[in-house]
Amino acid sequence: MNETNLTGGEDQSAGDATESRLPEFNNRINPRSPGEALRPERVPPPPARSNQARHPIVIIMNFAMTILVVSVLGSAGVFFFGKMRFEERSHFDQPRTIVVDRGSGLADIAEQLHDRGLISSKWIFVGGVRVSRLQNELKAGEYLVPAHASMRDIMNMLVSGKAIVYSVTIPEGLTSQQIVDRLNADPILLGEITAIPEEGSLLPDTYRYSRGDTRQNIIDRMLREHDRVMTSVWNSRDKDLPIQTQEQLVTLASIVEKETGIADERSRVAAVFINRLKHNMRLQSDPTVIYGVYGGAGLPSGTPITRSDLDAENDYNTYKIAGLPKGPIANPGKASLAAAANPSRTKDxxxxxxxxxxxxxxxxxxxxxxxxxxxxxxxxxxxxxxxxxxxxxxxxxxxxxxxxxxxxxxxxxxxxxxxxxxxxxxxxxxxxxxxxxxxxxxxx
Structure with a gap:
């Protein structure tokens, strides 16, 4: 009884399973030919999207993520393309010069470089400089750009400030007026000198500068160099000198400078004047006479000193006055300053x-x-x-x-x-x- 019921129950379950598979078998397409038998069965449709996937927030986030990925990939492509262009060799095969004026911004510099044919794209140059964070480090000046220089090479050159260097040489013994005239005649320097410096306050030397530098800046450098050298000379002077101030030392050095152009004689010439000062003798120096009559303009070429010049009454004529003149008569160089501070020990x-x-x-x-x-x-x-x-x-x-x-x-x-x-x-x-x-x- 129990076995019969169990068997019947199993048959019932098998029948139910068979009936549950009938729709699948009923949906199969019976092939009518061998060709149809080789065709794949119909693919079941994808499952329906859930309500959560169709939510607006999810859709917006998916769209934003897509935009972000596309943007990152696009930016990376632009970056590597720009980097390649920024570092590739240029096409021009001859060195060229470029003048960067003071106060020029990055855009102005890029525009000028593009107009001169030194870069192929001003936007890539601007972008490369900004990515390098050097937009505030570009320096004014005149630069010689070598052939085939890349945009990076040009940027590094402008950052280094290694511009074309010019020089102006100021000989020893010129008056301040003559120095100003020489600087005004320089065709590269810019601007005007605001005022003629005091006599003896400038240090003659060779001064280097780049295009765009000003004449007043050269004067300011000469003033600073004079103060620096004068401090050193004054601190190392012979303490037995009959000299009380730095200005008196410069005055003596200016006379020595005008009296001789031979290096080995400077200290001995200085000794002559020091000995005369110690003996209360008048210096009787022709250059002081010339300065007293003609001032900073100097003695006109080919003009001799006359008796009337020697007899002229002024604060510089050492034929008429005792001691040193009123002030320097020129701008002495380092050697004459050193000679005046430490003259030879002679009785001349x-x-x-x-x-x-x-x-x-x-x-x-x-x-x-x-x-x-x-x-x-x-x-x-x-x-x-x-x-x-x-x-x-x-x-x-x-x-x-x-x-x-x-x-x-x-x-x-x-x-x-x-x-x-x-x-x-x-x-x-x-x-x-x-x-x-x-x-x-x-x-x-």
Whole structure:
């Protein structure tokens, strides 16, 4: 009984399972031909989307994520493309110059570089500089861009500030007015000098600058360099000098600078003036006479010192005043400042040109007069030689002139001129000394 019921129950369950599979079998398509038997069965449709997937927030988030992915991929592509263009070699095969003015912004610089044909895209250049965070580091100046330089090379050049360097040389011994005139004549420098600096406050030297620099900036640098050098010289000076202030030291150095252009003589020339100051002797320096009469403009070319110049009453004429003049008469260089601060230890009180470009020094007036006589003999011989050369040239260029006529005339200088400079009875002759006074030589 129980087994019969169990079997019947199993048959009932199997029948139910069979009936549950009947729809699947009923939906199968019976092939009508071998070709249809090879065709795949119909794929069941995808399951219906859930209500959660169709929620607006989910849709918006999916859209935003898609946009973000596309943007990241696009940005990465643009970045690598721009980086490649930023670092690739340029097409121009000759070096070119570019002038970056002061105050120019990144966009202005990029525009100028593009106009000059130095970069292929100003936008890529701007982007590359900004990505490098160097937009505020670009420096003004004139730059020489080498051939085939990349945009990165140009950026690094502008950041380094290694512009084309120019220089202006200010010789020692120029007055402040002459220095200003020289700077004004420089075609590269810009702007105007606001005021002529005080005499002796500038340090002559060679100053380097780049295009776009101003004349006033050069003056300011000369002032700073003078103060720096002067501080060092003053601290190392000989403490026995009859010099009380830095200005007096500069004044003495300016006289030394104008008296000799020979390096080995500076300290000895300075010693002569120091010894004269200690002996309460007048300095009797021609350059002080010139400055007292002509000021910062200097002695006009070819103009000799006259008796009226020596007799002029002013605060610079050391033939008339005792001690140092009112102030410097020029801007001395480092060597003259050092010589004035530490002069040679000699007893010399006089010096005069020796006819060979240097000077002869002496401790007393008698030896000085002998040196003057030797100088006058050397000067006369030089004039005779120059006259003979001129006569020979004139004889060659002018037929009919008697040989030696011009030379004979040149070797007979007037008697008055032969003694006027030596004894002080007449106006000095250009280039000839008066006894008891140092005599300048032309600076090389």
């Amino acid at each position: 009180l006089y010096f005069v040109a020796d006819g060979t470009g240097g000077h002869a020094f002496s401790e007393n007036y008698d030896d000085h007069r002998k040196n003057v006589a030797r100088y006058r003999d050397a000067l006369a011989k030089q004039k005779a030689a120059d006259g003979a050369a001129a006569a020979a040239e004139a004889a060659t260029d002018a037929p009919g002139a008697g040989p030696g006529d011009a030379a004979n005339d040149a070797t007979d200088p007037p008697a008055a001129n032969a003694t006027s400079a030596a004894d002080g009875t007449g106006p000095p002759i250009e280039g000839e000394p008066a006894p008891g006074m140092p005599t300048p030589i032309p600076k090389p």
